[in-house]
Amino acid sequence: MDFSFQVISHNFPYLVSAARWTILISFLGMLVGLLLGIGICAARLSHHGWLRRAAALYISFFRGVPLLVQLLAFFYILPYAGVNLPATVAAFLSIGMCSAAYNAEILRGSLQAISPGQREAADALGIPPLALWRRILVPQALRIGLPSHINELILLVKVSSLASVVGIGELTRVAQNITGQTYRPLEIYMATAVIYFVINALIAWGGRRLERRLGVGQR
Amino acid sequence: MELDLFIRYGPALLSGFGITVLCWIVGSLGGMGLGFLIACLYQWSGSWGRACLQAYIEAVRGTPFMIQLFILYYGGPSFGLLLSPVQAGIFGFIIYGSPYFAEIFRAGFQAVPTGQFEAARCCGMTEWTIVRRIVLPQMLVSITAPLTNFMIILTKETAILSVVTVPELLFETQTMAAETFTYIEPFLALSLFYWAMVEFTSWLGRRVERHVTRHQNRQTP
Structure with missing residues (x-):
């Protein structure tokens, strides 16, 4: 067996520049997932029965179907319906919609940790529901659920490798292309694994810092 | 919606489903076994051993499943490991699941007070008897829910195996879609299969949970 470091060092710049797409897709996916997740969580807890049921259906569907299937469906079925999105946009929207289901459940858990007295006080003060969510519930819930949200972001970085299947030039796809040129799968995929690992380690480190900064778990 | 498509492609879809279930059951049971072994080693090894196990856990958890599969399937031959797609899957x-299972079991170990270990050792029990008679029954109560959860996650990860040409459910569905130029029907069938698997797993999880917590519900005479 000849493990060639030269192949790695020669192709490393391409992998690193492809990693930017991985990071972009996963972070935008997380953003979509958080914003949509807040909406779904609000729907899940609403007074209207049909809204609650719709949110529950959304969550069970997006958590119950493999993401790869969702991605493929997004790419093949949407054009059927006449919606043509650029591939990258479709990828992070699809990843975001899946992540929204998970984020909504994380948020629901965090909201339970906020004492109901705050809601009652807001009601008594006549604060409208939108402001209640935007200024009181969501900021606290995001802080309480921060470790889980960071976890979700790390999952998204790994999951973004699935976008390679639909032809987006992110890290995994570029690794496949380089393998096709060099016939060195072991070296290239090892290097790719290391890059993913570094991204995730950085996110975990940043998350811990942010937790300490916001004092999660110290109250 | 063309229903005769399902008659034509039914056998292929069913055989794909069979391979999905095979990879899922063998892979997750193997992963559970390896994870349990890692958790046990972690419990009874020194700081060096722990550091090695921790490095393994972090490395596997920090990289995507697809890359691990590529290393095994495409990179394997570079070090003399020739696997068929299903074997690679x-x-x-097993490798992908093991660290997650190990962490679940480790949390389970920690839920058992150290005093019980010490007491059992004082009674002259061997380490294996302690695990089997004292730790496992108590641990199962707290870990059944996370185990079920992870088994459900793994049912969905089987879809990724299609990328390394394992002829599983998604692979067969994609073949069907490509050959017939239909997308709604194949993906509908696919969703139903996965949904059935997930529902079955959560039903099984609930039953196991009821079984391992039966002592808590027992009426006191």
């Missing part, structure tokens, strides 16, 4: 599953 099952091995990949």
